[in-house]
Amino acid sequence: MNFTATGSLQIPYQGCPETEAGYMAITRIVRNISAPHPYCVMLRREVWQQLNGLNPIFFGPYALLDLALRANRMGWRSIVAPQHRFQSLQNLFDNWPAIDRERFVSTWSSWFSKGDPYFNKNLDDQAKDYRLKQ
Numbered sequence: 001m002n003f004t005a006t007g008s009l010q011i012p013y014q015g016c017p018e019t020e021a022g023y024m025a026i027t028r029i030v031r032n033i034s035a036p037h038p039y040c041v042m043l044r045r046e047v048w049q050q051l052n053g054l055n056p057i058f059f060g061p062y063a064l065l066d067l068a069l070r071a072n073r074m075g076w077r078s079i080v081a082p083q084h085r086f087q088s089l090q091n092l093f094d095n096w097p098a099i100d101r102e103r104f105v106s107t108w109s110s111w112f113s114k115g116d117p118y119f120n121k122n123l124d125d126q127a128k129d130y131r132l133k134q
Contacts, residue, residue, distance in 0.1 A: 003034055003035070003112060003116045003119075009065075009093070016128070016129075022129065022130065023129065023130035023131075024130075026130060027082055028082050029082060030079055030080065030081050030082065031079065031080060031118070032077050032078065032079055032118050033078050033079065033080045033118050034068065034069065034072060034078065034116050034117065034118050034119075035064075035065045035068035035069060035072075035078055036064075036068060036078050036079075036080065038060075038061035038064040038065065041064055041068075043067075043071070047071055047076055050074065051067060051070050051071060051074070053067075054066075054067055055067070055070070057103060057107075058100060058103065058104060059096060059097075059100050060095075060096045060100065061093060061096065062096065062100045062101065062103070062104040065104065066104060066107065066108075069108055069111060
């Protein structure tokens with residue numbers, strides 16, 4: 001997943017056929033990401049303990065995104081493995097109160113303003129296919 005400057009979430013190539021390799025075969029390589037899909041997360045017990053688990057101010061999927069960003073801030077990395085499959089994020093986040101998203105974006109606003117470190121700033125963060133900004 002990638003984050004836009006406004007805190008929106010994006011999964012590049014979401015909805016494309018599984019055979020789509022994408023720009024520079026991005027859908028086929030293990031790579032660093034800012035946060036994993038909330039339905040597909042594994043972490044070490046020591047990371048969980050260092051972070052004191054989920055932040056109780058967040059509910060549902062935002063709690064896991066917050067956990068991933070806090071882990072990143074402490075030097076831990078999140079990766080995506082191309083062989084995993086997951087559902088659309090759209091339905092997942094539609095079922096949670098808007099206040100949770102607002103709280104998440106507010107908490108991480110300074111991080112969002114710097115830009116997602118795993119997304120090239122020369123690419124269009126609104127396009128799902130890694131095209132260049134116009």
